[in-house]
Amino acid sequence: MTDLAESLVGRGIEVTALSGRGRYNGGERLPPREAYRGVRVERAWATSNGKGSVAGRLADYLTFYLGAAWKLLALPRHDVVMALTTPPLIGLLALIACRVRGMKMVALVQDIYPDVGVALGTFREGSLTTRVLDRLNRVVLSGADRVIVLGDCMRERVAAKAGRGNDSKIDVIHNWADGEKICPLADGGPNPFVEEHGLRGRFVVQFSGNLGWVNDFDTPLEAARLLRDREDVLFLFIGDGAKAGEIREYVRRHELGNVQLLPYQPRETLLYSLAAGDAHLVTLAPGLAGLSVPSKTYGILAAGRPVLFVGDPRSDVARLVAEHNCGEVVPTGDASRLARVVSAWADDPEAARRMGADARQLFLRRFDRPHAVEAYAESLFKCLGPPAVVGDRGASAAEVGR
Secondary structure, three states: OHHHHHHHHHOOOEEEEEEEOEOOOOOOEOOOEEEEOOEEEEEEOOOOOOOOOHHHHHHHHHHHHHHHHHHHHHOOOOOEEEEOOOOOOHHHHHHHHHHHHOOEEEEEOOEOOOHHHHHHOOOOOOOHHHHHHHHHHHHHHHHOOEEEEOOHHHHHHHHHHHOOOOHHHEEEOOOOEOOOOOOOOOOOOOOHHHHHOOOOOOEEEEEEOOOOOOOOOHHHHHHHHHOOOOOOEEEEEEOOOOOHHHHHHHHHHHOOOOEEEEOOOOHHHHHHHHHOOOEEEEEOOOOOOOOEOOOHHHHHHHOOOOEEEEOOOOOHHHHHHHHHOOEEEEOOOOHHHHHHHHHHHHHOHHHHHHHHHHHHHHHHHHHEHHHHHHHHHHHHHHOOOOHHHHHHHOOEEEEEOO
């Protein structure tokens, strides 16, 4: 969202970002407002417990709803409000505020609720809670002026919920990375991240990002167990999240010396940390095809590294990898196959490098930052009428999400 806000400002659009004051994992509170590279940042009051407990996270969500509602009504009127799907149903709040104040509303669907909760077992299918949440989500999707989704599989899911006659307002815009900030580094060349963590001389299979419920770690960890005797292969997990404890416990129980865990790395080191992986894992838990699209995929493509996708072959990332020969697709639970692929690439790293080169070319053609920004700008302006009218009056946009 930071990339998008900066780029829209560069196109002459006034942007306000409305968020909470807490950081991703809780703790330090941020100032209530600031200016950042031309973006007006407004932060609603909310608790900042982080992701350590369900009660704390629920408190963060509920207080953010209240704070965001007040900000949406008190801020100067914007032409368009774009609402994310985190926290769930924040779009309903945005839709109500937009109707009260005569603003257009764009729903940016990153995850589909309550379907994600049902797939993960958080909600019971057919329960009253699930039916109510689903109904409210359908109200948001049908009431929004535009809906942006992250892939074709997700579009199919959203179109079924948005209702008949709303297909034409759904835009598919993939997530992206910045191809100037993330680019391939020469294999074997200087990389401070590699030297700092002793990765030189090993084939590194890396997972970088949130270690969350939507991911499948059982399959990669079992593959690591199968490859425990290969000292030249290392599974590297960078990040934190709900499943971090499970990963550490698995490693401890099986005494795996070929698995290493590191905390989140500063954004400015991403170029080097991504380049440290010879292949990158992207995983999706069963039942989530079309409900969630791992955004980490695009940074991997930008870095010129092959994608090892573990999940449903019907999902958007699986389709991408299979169609463009930029990695391998492994069904959930098939650890033996994953281990065979990793072994083959470790024995023939040139094959992995060729797929990585194809990945970078695909990224430049379709997923570099300018492509996505252009698509977002078009979608926002579609809300305001014919281009001649838009050009006469300009536009302002507010992004709402934690």
